[in-house]
Amino acid sequence: MTQEAKKDKKFTMTLPADELMACGHLACQGCGATLAMRYMLKAVGQKAILCIPACCWAVIDGPYPYSSMDVPIYHCAFETAASTATGVKAGLEMTGDTGTTVVAWAGDGGTFDIGIQALSGAAERNEDIIYVCYDNEAYMNTGIQRSSATPFGAWTTTTPVKHFKNRPKKDIVAIMAAHKIPYVATASVAYPEDFVRKMKKAKEIKGTRFFHVYAPCPTGWKSRPDDTIKLARMAVQIGYFPLIEIENGEKTTLNMMIKQRKPVDEYLRLQGRFRHLQPEQVAAIQAQIDTRWEHLLRGCTV
Amino acid sequence: MRPKKAKKIVFNSAEDMPTMICSVGSQTHNLTGAWRNIRPEMDRTKCIKCGMCWKFCPEPAIEVVGEWPVVDYDYCKGCGICAEECPAKCIAMVEERR
């Protein structure tokens, strides 16, 4: 196509145009968590309230007296994303606002570890909230300490290379599905259309909806900032982070079938946190991914 | 939308501050372009207007102006995702000279 011919071509937008997250925020270069927020807000829209506990996003939004967002935020205590959101929803309903979506927005530490009690309680009661965990696989805000979302083999500042994480990542999706809540989904910043579609679908469901969002962290993973999307895409395509939906804890749908899964090697090689791994450890990670993938295929529709 | 390039806020006394600890201004006063070491430069002769750079910008510092993507250098932190994801390879990351 010539320059002349292109002049009249429309710019392609596969996502809603509205930006409810403004520039000037404090995220590191290439932050996956920031993209996750941008996509979530595009899907949910302006009639939303966020409850954000201690996590990277507690800082990214900007310090008092500023905010980067066009939606209200309650910066809540570390372990209270789900319980604060529960209260906000109840408060809104009792003051006559039934149309606002309440979103708890927490990192993996606030979800898998310190916040799991409140999350489990809210899910068991089927509170009418959307809970999003943006998972960057460690405590990144405090400087890369291991969480129960840190994968096997990874270096963090509390799992040094001589004593790297030797336990697998906690299966938060299975835990949440076991609560039989109406909707559990995984999403990736590399697949924003899928993310936005699921978030719009979740918005229309009543009850507890849980999102596990894969959000690469160049700072903590020792990866290149420009590789954020590439890593997120690879995680889906090697079967490490499958894109799925689980309805009522029963019906699992695999949104993206990967016929030819690539080996995990290149994904690990792009991240300094895995640099110390020996071939047998890489093989162990591959075996874990294969087992989980086969288990997933047995229990889902495609 | 929040105003672009908002002003910094100065409280002269405790009385100026709201009782609730809440934001009263926009973080857009913070021009994060100063963080950048490398800058994206777009070559419109190669651009196919596919929207990838806009879609994957974490700031978001790519605006659509007259159906073309335009980088807002006041905020672009120079992460390079746009250049990496551009299928037409029309974005070059060049060293920032100040």
Next chain:
Amino acid sequence: MKKVIMGNHALSYGAMLSRAQVISAYPITPQTQVVELLSEMCADGTLNAQFIKVESEHSAMASCIGASAAGARAFTATSSQGLALMHEMLHWAGGGRHPIVMGEVNRSMAPGWSIWADQNDSLSQRDTGWMQFYCASNQEVLDTVIQAFKVAETLMLPAMVILDAFALSHTYEVVDVPDQALVDKFLPPFKPAIKLDPADPRAFGGLTGSEHYMELRYKLEKDMEKAPALIEETGREYEKLFGRRLGLIDPYRCEDADFVFVTSGTAGYTARVAVDELRASGVKAGNLRMKLFRPFPFQAVREVLAKVKKAAVVDRNCSYGAGGIFYQEVKSAVYGWPGMPPILGYVTGLGGRDITTDSFKEIAAHAAARDRADEEIVWIGVKK
């Protein structure tokens, strides 16, 4: 309407009459009946509120904070270990300026497990930015809940309404349950100036640097200092409508007293009996019952103590290494003021051990022989 109800139900009726909109609570002995009655009221529509049956006290307070931030009137109740688990969130409610009212049944802290009354649970939370009201009757509990909402919402500060385990929580007394229409006249709906509202998007409680933090805390302290005058004013307003005076302190036969007890909670009523008996035996005794602990009503306490010759502070609590907590506060209230009496400190009644009229007589006899404390903390009723 007069009803015979237990102290816990006085809290429930207080919350009902205040038209609490969101209640979030977790059961703990001896607070259990508060939440049981409230859940029944919510279920049968007597009270138009959402009752969130949370999985812990920490979540109870977090939900109340969320609800309050969204503009709803929030109530909870707890005790002891539950209050301790809430500790982090108490700071959040105080610092975040959320006017939540909480019923707090004084119960001693484990270990050993004890469900009986003492004040170490609530007094351990004295620095969290909450007002603290100590009650001595079920009527006072009910009245104080209603008043606490009014004061809390005016100042945007949370408040605890505190009562003794079993001595009040499970004791039935005649309580005048006020007419709802009159309560509505006294306590208008909660309408905060700023709340979580998509039409006015603000971020609450974000990262705050040293250039702003101190001013925000200064504002909290200044508003806390406004509370005593406001409590007096709302107390007078309450009296006009309901005929019962609320206030900061409850002095009994102090005007001409040589010697006064300073007490709080139900011990304050036992002390009245002791005062009458001491008077009959020729000791000009009096009792100053503290109703408000935070903010500390320095001025009101000084006005009473300036007229007496000696005061003995009787604490059902102990700050280990520094003794009774009311004692420390009363001493600081009179320190440096001319014409103030000696203040002696006594610790008694921990873990629900009875504080009897004999306890007060023992304290009076001990105090009579001294002009100042010859040991900092005197224990009464302990097996030495």
